[in-house]
Amino acid sequence: MKIVFYTAGGTIDKIYFDAKSKYEVGESILGEILREGNVVFEHESKVIMQKDSLDLTDEDRDTIFTAIDNEPNRHIILTHGTDTMVTTAKRLNEIRNKVVVLTGSMSPARFRSSDAPFNIACAIGAVQTLPDGVYISMNGRIFTPDNVVKNVEKGVFESLSS
Amino acid sequence: MKIVFYTAGGTIDKIYFDAKSKYEVGESILGEILREGNVVFEHESKVIMQKDSLDLTDEDRDTIFTAIDNEPNRHIILTHGTDTMVTTAKRLNEIRNKVVVLTGSMSPARFRSSDAPFNIACAIGAVQTLPDGVYISMNGRIFTPDNVVKNVEKGVFESLSS
Amino acid sequence: MKIVFYTAGGTIDKIYFDAKSKYEVGESILGEILREGNVVFEHESKVIMQKDSLDLTDEDRDTIFTAIDNEPNRHIILTHGTDTMVTTAKRLNEIRNKVVVLTGSMSPARFRSSDAPFNIACAIGAVQTLPDGVYISMNGRIFTPDNVVKNVEKGVFESLSS
Amino acid sequence: MKIVFYTAGGTIDKIYFDAKSKYEVGESILGEILREGNVVFEHESKVIMQKDSLDLTDEDRDTIFTAIDNEPNRHIILTHGTDTMVTTAKRLNEIRNKVVVLTGSMSPARFRSSDAPFNIACAIGAVQTLPDGVYISMNGRIFTPDNVVKNVEKGVFESLSS
Numbered sequence: 001m002k003i004v005f006y007t008a009g010g011t012i013d014k015i016y017f018d019a020k021s022k023y024e025v026g027e028s029i030l031g032e033i034l035r036e037g038n039v040v041f042e043h044e045s046k047v048i049m050q051k052d053s054l055d056l057t058d059e060d061r062d063t064i065f066t067a068i069d070n071e072p073n074r075h076i077i078l079t080h081g082t083d084t085m086v087t088t089a090k091r092l093n094e095i096r097n098k099v100v101v102l103t104g105s106m107s108p109a110r111f112r113s114s115d116a117p118f119n120i121a122c123a124i125g126a127v128q129t130l131p132d133g134v135y136i137s138m139n140g141r142i143f144t145p146d147n148v149v150k151n152v153e154k155g156v157f158e159s160l161s162s
Numbered sequence: 163m164k165i166v167f168y169t170a171g172g173t174i175d176k177i178y179f180d181a182k183s184k185y186e187v188g189e190s191i192l193g194e195i196l197r198e199g200n201v202v203f204e205h206e207s208k209v210i211m212q213k214d215s216l217d218l219t220d221e222d223r224d225t226i227f228t229a230i231d232n233e234p235n236r237h238i239i240l241t242h243g244t245d246t247m248v249t250t251a252k253r254l255n256e257i258r259n260k261v262v263v264l265t266g267s268m269s270p271a272r273f274r275s276s277d278a279p280f281n282i283a284c285a286i287g288a289v290q291t292l293p294d295g296v297y298i299s300m301n302g303r304i305f306t307p308d309n310v311v312k313n314v315e316k317g318v319f320e321s322l323s324s
Numbered sequence: 325m326k327i328v329f330y331t332a333g334g335t336i337d338k339i340y341f342d343a344k345s346k347y348e349v350g351e352s353i354l355g356e357i358l359r360e361g362n363v364v365f366e367h368e369s370k371v372i373m374q375k376d377s378l379d380l381t382d383e384d385r386d387t388i389f390t391a392i393d394n395e396p397n398r399h400i401i402l403t404h405g406t407d408t409m410v411t412t413a414k415r416l417n418e419i420r421n422k423v424v425v426l427t428g429s430m431s432p433a434r435f436r437s438s439d440a441p442f443n444i445a446c447a448i449g450a451v452q453t454l455p456d457g458v459y460i461s462m463n464g465r466i467f468t469p470d471n472v473v474k475n476v477e478k479g480v481f482e483s484l485s486s
Numbered sequence: 487m488k489i490v491f492y493t494a495g496g497t498i499d500k501i502y503f504d505a506k507s508k509y510e511v512g513e514s515i516l517g518e519i520l521r522e523g524n525v526v527f528e529h530e531s532k533v534i535m536q537k538d539s540l541d542l543t544d545e546d547r548d549t550i551f552t553a554i555d556n557e558p559n560r561h562i563i564l565t566h567g568t569d570t571m572v573t574t575a576k577r578l579n580e581i582r583n584k585v586v587v588l589t590g591s592m593s594p595a596r597f598r599s600s601d602a603p604f605n606i607a608c609a610i611g612a613v614q615t616l617p618d619g620v621y622i623s624m625n626g627r628i629f630t631p632d633n634v635v636k637n638v639e640k641g642v643f644e645s646l647s648s
Contacts, residue, residue, distance in 0.1 A: 001303070029436075037280030038268065039302030040318050106200065112353075112436040118199030118283040124302050125287025140201030140286050141163070156202050191598075274515075274598040325627070361604030362592065363626030364642050430524065442523030445604040448626050449611025464525030464610050465487070480526050 001128055002042040003075045005030060008064055008088070009051040010081025012116050014108040029109045030079075033117045039124070044073075053081025053088070053104075061091045069095050074132075076100045077123045082150055082157075085136060089145035092134045101127045103137045106155055115139075163290055164204040165237045167192055170226055170250070171212040172243025174278050176270040191271045192241075195279045201286070206235075215243025215250070215266075223253045231257050236294075238262045239285045244312055244319075247298060251307035254296045263289040265299045268317050277301075325452055326366040327399045329354060332388055332412070333374040334405025336429040336440050353433045354403075357441045363448070368397075377405020377412070377428075385415045393419050398456075400424045401447045406474055406481075409460060413469035416458045425451045427461045430479055439463075487614055488528040489561045491516055494550055494574070495536040496567025498602050500594040515595045516565075519603045525610070530559075539567020539574070539590075547577045555581050560618075562586045563609045568636055568643075571622060575631035578620045587613045589623045592641055601625075 007013055030045055048067050049060060068076055074097065080088055082104045089102050103123040109116030123137040136143045138157040151158050169175055192207055210229050211222060230238055236259065242250055244266045251264050265285040271278035285299040298305045300319040309321050331337055354369055372391050373384060392400055398421065404412055406428045413426050427447040433440035447461040460467045462481040475482050493499055516531055534553050535546060554562055560583065566574055568590045575588050589609040595602035609623040622629045624643040633645050 033280070034302070036275060036277060037284070037302055038277045038318065039280075040320070041302050110435055112434060112438070113198060114436070115198060115200045117279060118195070118201075121280040121283035121302070122199070122287035125284035125289075125299060125304065126291050127287075129288050129291045129304055137287060140196070140199055140203050140283070142287065142291055156200065158202070272598060273596055274600070276598070357604070358626070360599060360601060361608070361626050362601045362642065363604075364644070365626055437522060439522060439524045441603060442519070442525075442607040445607035445626070446523070446611035449608035449613075449623060449628065450615050451611075453612050453615045453628055461611060464520070464523050464527050464607070466611065466615055480524065482526070 001075060002044070002073050003077060003124065003127060004071055004073045005043065005045040005077050005079065006048055006064075006068060006071075007045070007050070007079045008048050008053070008056070008060075008081070010053050010079060010085075010104045011107065012079050012081075012103075012105040012109050012119075013050060014110075029116075030120065033109070033120050036117070037121055037124075041128075051081070053084040056081075056084055056088065061088055064088060065092055065095070068092060068098070068100060071098070074098050075127045077120070077127055078102045079120075080104050082106065082138070085138075086145060086148055086150065089134050089136050089148075093145050095134060097132055099127050099130050099132055100134045101130070101137050101142075102135070163237060164206070164235050165239060165286065165289060166233055166235045167205065167207040167239050167241065168210055168226075168230060168233075169207070169212070169241045170210050170215070170218070170222075170243070172215050172241060172247075172266045173269065174241050174243075174265075174267040174271050174281075175212060176272075191278075192282065195271070195282050198279070199283055199286075203290075213243070215246040218243075218246055218250065223250055226250060227254055227257070230254060230260070230262060233260070236260050237289045239282070239289055240264045241282075242266050244268065244300070247300075248307060248310055248312065251296050251298050251310075255307050257296060259294055261289050261292050261294055262296045263292070263299050263304075264297070325399060326368070326397050327401060327448065327451060328395055328397045329367065329369040329401050329403065330372055330388075330392060330395075331369070331374070331403045332372050332377070332380070332384075332405070334377050334403060334409075334428045335431065336403050336427075336433050336443075337374060338432040338434075353440075354444065357433070357444050360441070361445055361448075365452075375405070377408040380405070380408055380412065385412055388412060389416055389419070392416060392422070392424060395422070398422050399451045401444070401451055402426045403444075404428050406430065406462070409462075410469060410472055410474065413458050413460050413472075417469050419458060421456055423451050423454050423456055424458045425454070425461050425466075426459070487561060488530070488559050489563060489610060489613060490557055490559045491529065491531040491563050491565065492534055492550075492554060492557075493531070493536070493565045494534050494539070494542070494546075494567070496539050496565060496571075496590045497593065498565050498589075498591040498595050498605075499536060500596075515602075516606065519595070519606050522603070523607055523610075527614075537567070539570040542567070542570055542574065547574055550574060551578055551581070554578060554584070554586060557584070560584050561613045563606070563613055564588045565606075566590050568592065568624070571624075572631060572634055572636065575620050575622050575634075579631050581620060583618055585613050585616050585618055586620045587616070587623050587628075588621070
């Protein structure tokens, strides 16, 4: 099994930015999460874009669609901002012959306390066991794009039919 | 969805023990892992036993079998020592109408660097997406009991047919 | 003994900022650091300002001087950006009857790996044992304001002599 | 400045022990603490013994005394179990021309939440600013051996006067 990690940006990748800071470049801590999990599967990570998900346009979603649709591997995890994760998941829904799991986090992966390591690991457990399709993995749950909404007030994802 | 966490002991639950220590009692850090993951599903945790998996007897495995077989909920995660996790998984294999995912860790969950949070989260992603059956989730992989072995030298779980 | 923590901003207090983020307000993690250190001394924390130290003006330094000079307690730790920490330390140098230790960090205290907890703890050890005066505590060293410089390239503070 | 770290054991160095575990050998995490603090002073670490402090005998204290008395460097931090830290500090009290700071922790340095990193850093701040003598640094305080007691019930060190 090989898992390909794509990122489209979002809070999970947020880094402290400052003109004089050495944190200007967003080195991902995905590698650190996978190392701590002592994973043995083959993996690769690719950056599509690094944007707040509120700033994503239809064209950006076309770019994401094309990148993943053309990806030769079957197991894809896409990290993405939470605010429009559902919109992007719906756009990707017609991708065939792949399992695509979108995930992200409410606090940056680089923070000492963050939901990012949990969400990445949960998505890894799901992506290799699900049938082909597009899914969202947040708050320890796996949702289909048409049955999920971000409850902005509570800061969690919920199914429409609970 | 509700997930029931059972523990049978193992390294994941290991705590520093010392006659004068306040760590005598093994309070689980499962709660801390779930809180950091900001999970929204219903869950419950139950202790079956707290043993090194090398010390588990056939009778202990009968006890584990009975506890899980009688559990009314469908989604079960069983934390267990890694040394005989495969043996227990095979013993549980005839349980029907449930998804049982065994996981554990190579270093105690309480350590500052541990594979435990990753393994728990990965098992959570898997348990809700897999068909009924018994599985092992270690090193970011999901295995069936008859196609996995612990490679003691490397400290990882591998599939027999890779 | 009572220690009063003042902050003038800087990287140590940097938080991820985003219009829709719940991290807008810079709750300090000083409390978390002190709790983990299980400290038993009396303490209090006060915000003077929250600025990048490169943006601090002479007037800002007058404000900092006045705040600390008027502080009734003798043991003061001032967290401050590293870029102009030496300038502020020199400005504070004429404060009498107090031990003032400036510290800060190269990466935000909120990051999962940060020099902030170490620097705070090291400053606490120093502030209660030093004679009256103004000092800088960075990189595990205690410096006087006239014998220290930030080596920007290496990202560390060094004494001029030695 | 050079700091020499000696260890005589205690909880701070406690590691999970198990016949089949890879944690058998107590690799110190002192290096990790110093690396996170980004320290720039010269340092060295030496193991005198690795014992629960309740098991230390008068002969063990003679061994510790001799090791530190013969140490050519002036700045010494001795990590030690908390239960008899005061006894050892009193035994070392006649050492001349050195600053010796004893510290330890209530929970192992290897734990994800531990007072060890704080205590080490606080001792580093103190050891370089104190006059020659023997001190105990615990709970963010610096004590002299004849004015400190471990309050076992509260799990903190307190001064006798105050």
